[in-house]
Amino acid sequence: MRKIVIYFFSIIIFTFVIPIIFTKTNQIEQVSNIEENNEEAQYEYSKYNTIKLLHNSTGEIEELNLDEYLLGVVSAEMPASYDIEALKAQAVVARTYTIYTIMHNGTKHERADICDNSNCCQAWISKEDRLNRWEESEKETNWAKIEEAVNDTKGKIVTYSGEPINAFFHSNSGGTTEVPINVWGGSGYPYLQVVATSGEENYSQYLSTVELTKEEVLSKLKEKHDEAEIDWTVDEPIKILEYTDSGRVRTIRVGNINLSGVEARSIFGLKSANFGAEMDGEKVVFSVKGYGHGVGLSQTGSDSLAKQGKNYEEIIKHFYQGVEIINY
Numbered sequence: 001m002r003k004i005v006i007y008f009f010s011i012i013i014f015t016f017v018i019p020i021i022f023t024k025t026n027q028i029e030q031v032s033n034i035e036e037n038n039e040e041a042q043y044e045y046s047k048y049n050t051i052k053l054l055h056n057s058t059g060e061i062e063e064l065n066l067d068e069y070l071l072g073v074v075s076a077e078m079p080a081s082y083d084i085e086a087l088k089a090q091a092v093v094a095r096t097y098t099i100y101t102i103m104h105n106g107t108k109h110e111r112a113d114i115c116d117n118s119n120c121c122q123a124w125i126s127k128e129d130r131l132n133r134w135e136e137s138e139k140e141t142n143w144a145k146i147e148e149a150v151n152d153t154k155g156k157i158v159t160y161s162g163e164p165i166n167a168f169f170h171s172n173s174g175g176t177t178e179v180p181i182n183v184w185g186g187s188g189y190p191y192l193q194v195v196a197t198s199g200e201e202n203y204s205q206y207l208s209t210v211e212l213t214k215e216e217v218l219s220k221l222k223e224k225h226d227e228a229e230i231d232w233t234v235d236e237p238i239k240i241l242e243y244t245d246s247g248r249v250r251t252i253r254v255g256n257i258n259l260s261g262v263e264a265r266s267i268f269g270l271k272s273a274n275f276g277a278e279m280d281g282e283k284v285v286f287s288v289k290g291y292g293h294g295v296g297l298s299q300t301g302s303d304s305l306a307k308q309g310k311n312y313e314e315i316i317k318h319f320y321q322g323v324e325i326i327n328y
Helices: 002-046 066-077 084-104 127-133 139-151 214-224 261-268 299-307 312-319
Strands: 050-054 061-065 156-160 207-213 238-243 249-254 257-260 275-280 283-289 324-327
Touching: 050 066, 061 066, 066 084, 066 127, 066 139, 084 139, 084 156, 084 299, 084 312, 127 139, 207 214, 214 261, 214 283, 238 275, 249 261, 257 261, 261 275, 299 312, 312 324
Parallel strands: none
Antiparallel strands: 050 061, 156 324, 207 283, 238 249, 249 257, 275 283
């Protein structure tokens, strides 16, 4: 009888107790692994909490806390008069751009992580210089908005498939953004697509006209193409041949030379590749919409969307497709 009882209890232990013990052990191991992975992720990102900023004008390298650095970026890149949600979107995008740049261009500036030149990285201005450029009556409220934008989005970055995105941004898209392949070539990024934004036409300061004489056009063209010649007597000495899907100039013929819209923008000093071109007597007139390369977040578009009631996360997901906003 005693053997039967022992046998019975043995069956119960093997059937119920031991699986519970193993289950609990596995759960503890899983939780431990999750915590360990989170710690590794936090450790990985913690190295970006302090950055080395190269000042191009002096060659000096300054070490700054990331968010302190971002105060200078946001105040340099976007007008403080813009809606607070637009400023928050700029802060998150600038933080993402900074981390992406450090991760992928670690040797670009040798001992520095990033520079203060907007033509190379992103603009930056010191608090002192920024305050000196504002009207006295605006200084306190403007700086408070910049601090709110950075502090309220602290730690937020934009990711695609778990990785920080290459968060391009620009001043004004002219109503429609561009894909990077039409600007820089390459294969592009899946999260950077052509996106239309209503309200950008209201920022009339980003509508511009450039008038050049025939001699100026030829002179500028010859700086890049020695063989260039223009027969001004033909019906269309300057003609746009093709547009991109965003409405920008893909190809324009000037004399006997075909140029990309991006190249024409550079040669003739235009604010964007979103332009029209026509002859007006002895002059060539370029009518330009927007300012910048047109890829990624549009700053005026962000302000327009914010005024329509969108928050910073909605604004970011409007300009970058299929992304997530995480707290690193």
